[in-house]
Amino acid sequence: MIKIEKLKKIFSTSNGRRIAVNEINLSVEKGEFFALLGPNGAGKTTTISILSTILKPSQGTVTVDGLDVVKSPHLVRQKIGIIFQDPSLDDRLSASENMDFHGRLYGLSKAQRLMQSESLLKMVDLWDRRNDLVRTFSGGMRRRLEIARGLMHHPKLLILDEPTIGLDPKTRRTIWEYIHLSRKRWGMTVFLTTHYLEEADSADRVGVMDEGILVAVDTPENLKKMVGPEVLVLQTDPENLESIRSFLENRFKINDCHLDPEGEISFPLPAGEGNAINIVRTLPGNIYSMTIRKPDLDDVFIQMTGKNMSLNQENASPFHRVYRGKL
Numbered sequence: 001m002i003k004i005e006k007l008k009k010i011f012s013t014s015n016g017r018r019i020a021v022n023e024i025n026l027s028v029e030k031g032e033f034f035a036l037l038g039p040n041g042a043g044k045t046t047t048i049s050i051l052s053t054i055l056k057p058s059q060g061t062v063t064v065d066g067l068d069v070v071k072s073p074h075l076v077r078q079k080i081g082i083i084f085q086d087p088s089l090d091d092r093l094s095a096s097e098n099m100d101f102h103g104r105l106y107g108l109s110k111a112q113r114l115m116q117s118e119s120l121l122k123m124v125d126l127w128d129r130r131n132d133l134v135r136t137f138s139g140g141m142r143r144r145l146e147i148a149r150g151l152m153h154h155p156k157l158l159i160l161d162e163p164t165i166g167l168d169p170k171t172r173r174t175i176w177e178y179i180h181l182s183r184k185r186w187g188m189t190v191f192l193t194t195h196y197l198e199e200a201d202s203a204d205r206v207g208v209m210d211e212g213i214l215v216a217v218d219t220p221e222n223l224k225k226m227v228g229p230e231v232l233v234l235q236t237d238p239e240n241l242e243s244i245r246s247f248l249e250n251r252f253k254i255n256d257c258h259l260d261p262e263g264e265i266s267f268p269l270p271a272g273e274g275n276a277i278n279i280v281r282t283l284p285g286n287i288y289s290m291t292i293r294k295p296d297l298d299d300v301f302i303q304m305t306g307k308n309m310s311l312n313q314e315n316a317s318p319f320h321r322v323y324r325g326k327l
């Protein structure tokens with residue numbers, strides 16, 4: 001459904017050139033649910049803007065369902081539904097009017113517009129509010145309406161740029177129910193960007209993006225397997241962190257510790273290096289608690305980039321690793 005080859009986007013700024021997307025390669029299958037995970041400024045929205053024909057690539061090619069986004073932007077737009085990171089509803093119109101306007105842009109007949117609008121507004125629980133101005137809607141209601149609007153023309157590819165940011169857990173769950181329902185009904189492909197690890201976790205495959213580079217692409221399970229079977233998390237005094245880090249490096253050859261300034265240190269438990277108790281017993285300083293848990297996508301991100309998703313740059317580890325799985 002999507003083929004991205006050697007895609008590069010360079011912006012000219014007052015301080016010179018900024019490479020927002022740096023030679024990324026990626027294929028997404030029809031019907032796949034793909035999540036692009038990365039911190040602020042990683043290049044997610046820029047990639048999505050090129051996919052949806054809003055921006056032109058500086059280099060490389062992008063096709064959607066076999067159509068080049070630069071050569072056939074109008075045909076590409078017919079195939080996609082997009083939910084932007086920034087709200088894009090007209091709040092001086094009612095919910096129904098927003099739906100109808102979108103349907104007209106996509107050339108739907110009056111009968112199709114009425115039918116689609118009713119079924120989608122019912123799906124997102126806004127049918128009773130259809131005649132109210134969007135200005136009077138809450139944030140969650142607006143987001144639900146944007147999703148209904150994005151589905152109005154039955155897109156083959158739904159692109160969502162952080163669709164649930166700032167929403168409460170219940171609304172986030174509801175929005176995901178609608179998206180999965182639509183996938184089931186129409187076999188729609190979903191391309192999502194998110195900061196939420198659990199959203200990325202439920203995708204078929206995840207791309208980890210940082211500073212314009214796609215550092216890893218694989219299923220969530222495979223990505224987590226690369227970290228190791230388990231992660232050990234220790235709580236100590238903040239001033240003790242560095243001495244524990246160098247001790248672990250020298251004694252156990254553990255090079256990929258992640259330090260949290262609050263006094264937490266975490267690292268993948270090395271296989272065959274003795275169990276966690278043996279490691280902890282030898283450590284200098286006070287250890288207040290230890291937890292052994294399965295790796296999550298945050299650990300994957302740390303391992304790949306030396307930073308965590310919340311991006312504490314000062315805390316970046318020098319041990320960067322670039323993994324190229326199924327790109």
Ligand SMILES: Nc1ncnc2c1ncn2[C@@H]1O[C@H](COP(=O)(O)OP(=O)(O)OP(=O)(O)O)[C@@H](O)[C@H]1O
Nearest residue numbers: 011013018020038039040041042043044045046047
């Ligand atoms: N129009 C522009 N002109 C100049 N620089 C830009 C422009 N748009 C984006 N950038 C820069 O490109 C980089 C990637 O931005 P982008 O919006 O793609 O990141 P993102 O991964 O979507 O981040 P976020 O999670 O904050 O939405 C950033 O350094 C940003 O400042």
Ligand SMILES: [Mg+2]
Nearest residue numbers: 044045085161
């Ligand atoms: Mg963005």
